[in-house]
Amino acid sequence: MSNINLLPWREVDKKLRQQRFFTFSGISLGATLLVMSMLNMVIGGFIDNQKQRNTLLMQEMQVIDVKLGKIKELRGRKDKLQERIALIQSLQRSRNTPTHLMNTLPQLIPAGVNLAKLTFKNDIIKINGTSDSNTRLAVLLRNIEESTWLIEGDLDSIVALPGEEGNRFEMRFSVTPMKTEAGS
Numbered sequence: 001m002s003n004i005n006l007l008p009w010r011e012v013d014k015k016l017r018q019q020r021f022f023t024f025s026g027i028s029l030g031a032t033l034l035v036m037s038m039l040n041m042v043i044g045g046f047i048d049n050q051k052q053r054n055t056l057l058m059q060e061m062q063v064i065d066v067k068l069g070k071i072k073e074l075r076g077r078k079d080k081l082q083e084r085i086a087l088i089q090s091l092q093r094s095r096n097t098p099t100h101l102m103n104t105l106p107q108l109i110p111a112g113v114n115l116a117k118l119t120f121k122n123d124i125i126k127i128n129g130t131s132d133s134n135t136r137l138a139v140l141l142r143n144i145e146e147s148t149w150l151i152e153g154d155l156d157s158i159v160a161l162p163g164e165e166g167n168r169f170e171m172r173f174s175v176t177p178m179k180t181e182a183g184s
């Protein structure tokens with residue numbers, strides 16, 4: 001029994017196993033390459049699709065930026081128009097103020113008070129004049145305070161004139177905006 005040689009059978013079996021190993025390795029390598037190339041194509045398709053979407057979004061953002069610029073320009077125009085409208089409404093409300101002032105002022109000024117100068121600027125009226133006594137100036141201030149549209153009467157200065165001529169004074173007061181006929 002010692003003469004039996006089992007080596008050739010083992011060599012054939014070893015060659016068969018090596019052949020199967022290399023075959024399965026080649027098949028698995030081919031399958032792996034096939035799967036990798038398919039995944040590469042699929043992922044490449046996703047990337048191309050995303051790039052197209054990004055390009056579309058960038059184009060839409062540019063269109064929206066242009067529209068936003070137009071909206072900002074329109075808002076600027078709107079603000080300018082609203083300022084003009086407010087100015088016109090302000091002028092409309094105050095257009096009769098000088099006439100109303102000239103009609104009301106003689107009723108407010110007591111006898112013995114003479115006006116020399118009247119200045120009307122930014123709803124503030126400054127008057128200069130003379131009076132017989134300080135009492136008459138107090139009456140004038142009281143009349144201004146009791147008025148419904150004249151406010152903040154303030155006597156800036158009183159200077160006694162030489163002799164019995166009276167006093168020189170400077171006074172200022174404000175005008176409240178008058179209501180228009182439409183009630184605004």
